[in-house]
Amino acid sequence: MAEHVILFAGPMGAGKTTAIEALSEVPVVRTEAANTDRETADKATTTVALDYGEITVGETDKVRLYGIPGQRRFDFMWQILKDRARGLVVLVNADAPDPVASLIEYVDEFRELYDRGGVVVGLTRADVASPAGAGSSAGAPSSAGALPSAASLSDALQAAYPDMLVPVFTVDPRRTEQMTTVLLTLVANIEMRAAMAPAEEVH
Ligand SMILES: Nc1nc2c(ncn2[C@@H]2O[C@H](COP(=O)(O)OP(=O)(O)O)[C@@H](O)[C@H]2O)c(=O)[nH]1
Ligand SMILES: [Mg+2]
Known part of the structure; x- marks a missing residue:
């Protein structure tokens, strides 16, 4: 029986809490507090500590899902979980100010975590993002003002990290079956990595 710790990271409002709630087989433990940063995301609350959920994959593999803070001032918690984790799901909302920059940052x-297990990316809120909302009011269509697509995120990752293979999905985190695809892709990656590096396990 294997156990995996997987982190969900991404900007505030990207859908981390929603994704963990869609996936978890146990009631999700959510820690929320008043959002004092209404400029970045107009939500009344945001995650300042953690979301925690669990799901069983296959017969017996337990996957622990942690949604981690989208704000840098909680960095100490990132470190604690980073040390334990084997995989990363980065969720980036299409209506974020600069989705590509956010993705690269995370x-x-x-x-x-890529070296240890794997990374998978989900582009969220593609259904609510609009060209106007993304700030492309300059007139002539240009790639700079275009809405991000899974392909454009994938291209940006490829350019920034030519050695990395990171699948990018367009997902709605409210849809369990879509998040399951993302999660199983990551778990398969992690297990493949473990199978290909048996020497590391023996040390
Ligand atoms: N329409 C739509 N709403 C979404 C999508 N992803 C997330 N949301 C909503 O966006 C809001 C922020 O999600 P939340 O999980 O709180 O983001 P977090 O800050 O990353 O935990 C919630 O109201 C979600 O239901 C999406 O793909 N489409
Ligand atoms: Mg949250």
Whole structure:
């Protein structure tokens, strides 16, 4: 029986809590507090500590799901969980101010999880993002003002990290079956990595 710790990271409002609630087989433990940063995301509450859920994959593999703070001032918690984790799901909302920059920032921050297990990306809120909302009011269509697509995120990752293979999905975190696909992709990656590096386990 294997056990995996998987982190969900991404900007505030990207859907981390929603994703863990969609996946978890146990009631999700949520820690929320008043959001004092209404400029970044107009939500009354946001996650300042953690979301925690669990799901069983296959017959016996327990996967612990942690949603971690989207704000840098809680960095100490990132470190504690980063040390335990084997995989990372980065959720980036299409209506974020700069989804590509956010994605690169989180992948960079959690780079060691790629080396240890795997990273998968979910582009969220594609259904609510609009070209106007994304700030492309300059007139002539240009790639700079275009809405992010899974392909554009994938291209940006490829350019920033030519050695990394990171699947990018467009997902709605409210949809359990979509999040299950993301999670199983990551778990398969982690298990493949473990199977290919038996020497590391023996040490
Ligand atoms: N329409 C739509 N709403 C979404 C999507 N993803 C997340 N949301 C909503 O966006 C809000 C923020 O999600 P939340 O899970 O709280 O984000 P967190 O800050 O990353 O934990 C919630 O109201 C979600 O239901 C999506 O793909 N489509
Ligand atoms: Mg949250």
